[in-house]
Amino acid sequence: MKVKNLSKIFKVDDKEDVIALDKINATFEKGKMYAIIGESGAGKTTLINILGLLDDYTSGEYMIDDKLADKLNEDEKADMRMKKFGFVFQSYYLNPKLKAYENVMIPMFINNEIKKNERKDKAISLLKQFGLLDRVTHYPNQLSGGEQQRVAIARALANDPEVLIADEPTGNLDKENEKLVFEYLKDICNQGKCVIVVSHNMIVKDYADKIYYINKGKLSEK
Numbered sequence: 244m245k246v247k248n249l250s251k252i253f254k255v256d257d258k259e260d261v262i263a264l265d266k267i268n269a270t271f272e273k274g275k276m277y278a279i280i281g282e283s284g285a286g287k288t289t290l291i292n293i294l295g296l297l298d299d300y301t302s303g304e305y306m307i308d309d310k311l312a313d314k315l316n317e318d319e320k321a322d323m324r325m326k327k328f329g330f331v332f333q334s335y336y337l338n339p340k341l342k343a344y345e346n347v348m349i350p351m352f353i354n355n356e357i358k359k360n361e362r363k364d365k366a367i368s369l370l371k372q373f374g375l376l377d378r379v380t381h382y383p384n385q386l387s388g389g390e391q392q393r394v395a396i397a398r399a400l401a402n403d404p405e406v407l408i409a410d411e412p413t414g415n416l417d418k419e420n421e422k423l424v425f426e427y428l429k430d431i432c433n434q435g436k437c438v439i440v441v442s443h444n445m446i447v448k449d450y451a452d453k454i455y456y457i458n459k460g461k462l463s464e465k
């Protein structure tokens with residue numbers, strides 16, 4: 244993915260426009276882990292929402308696989324959101340009424356490329372990959388924060404995306420679990436995926452191949 248002079252301006256009623264992204268340039272490749280570091284309000288979530296096709300941009304260019312994002316129709320975008328991107332959020336967003344493996348299965352229900360009878364095994368093998376084989380039938384409230392986040396990471400990989408985007412994934416975790424989550428994200432990257440981690444936690448620097456800093460909507464490499 245490549246963005247060129249990308250800007251996002253929010254207009255709210257008669258208030259002054261918010262320039263959330265100000266002509267940013269960046270490239271994201273497979274097999275690399277990227278950190279996007281910035282203070283609260285800097286524009287981090289806005290940027291990854293645009294990268295993940297969850298939001299539009301105001302001006303500039305966003306190329307995915309040599310296609311301009313704003314030339315994709317809604318069906319193409321929906322298909323990419325499902326198969327190309329996996330998302331992990333600070334607050335996990337697990338369904339409390341579903342067991343760990345059922346939570347991981349959810350994205351598979353909208354992907355007819357994964358056969359019905361393969362979904363459960365796939366969910367369990369993903370949980371195993373993140374050290375949760377003995378937690379597959381636990382409900383979210385029976386799991387620690389670190390375990391819930393690992394379930395959320397497994398779920399983000401359910402449809403085998405090329406890109407994993409994590410928005411402050413360790414924001415609610417203690418130091419030890421934070422390290423574990425970054426290590427697992429690094430593993431995912433070493434398996435050939437593009438991993439983009441948004442954080443205001445400097446520890447992410449120890450894991451990233453490339454670091455972008457964002458400040459008041461401006462992106463830099465220093």
Ligand SMILES: Nc1ncnc2c1ncn2[C@@H]1O[C@H](COP(=O)(O)OP(=O)(O)O)[C@@H](O)[C@H]1O
Pocket residue numbers: 253254255261262263281282283284285286287288289290
């Ligand atoms: N939907 C929106 N409408 C108006 N302003 C928004 C909206 N989303 C974000 N903003 C503003 O854009 C700026 C960047 O926000 P955000 O990307 O959420 O920052 P971060 O994730 O780095 O904390 C902030 O000033 C925020 O208030």
Ligand SMILES: [Mg+2]
Pocket residue numbers: 287288289410
């Ligand atoms: Mg944010």
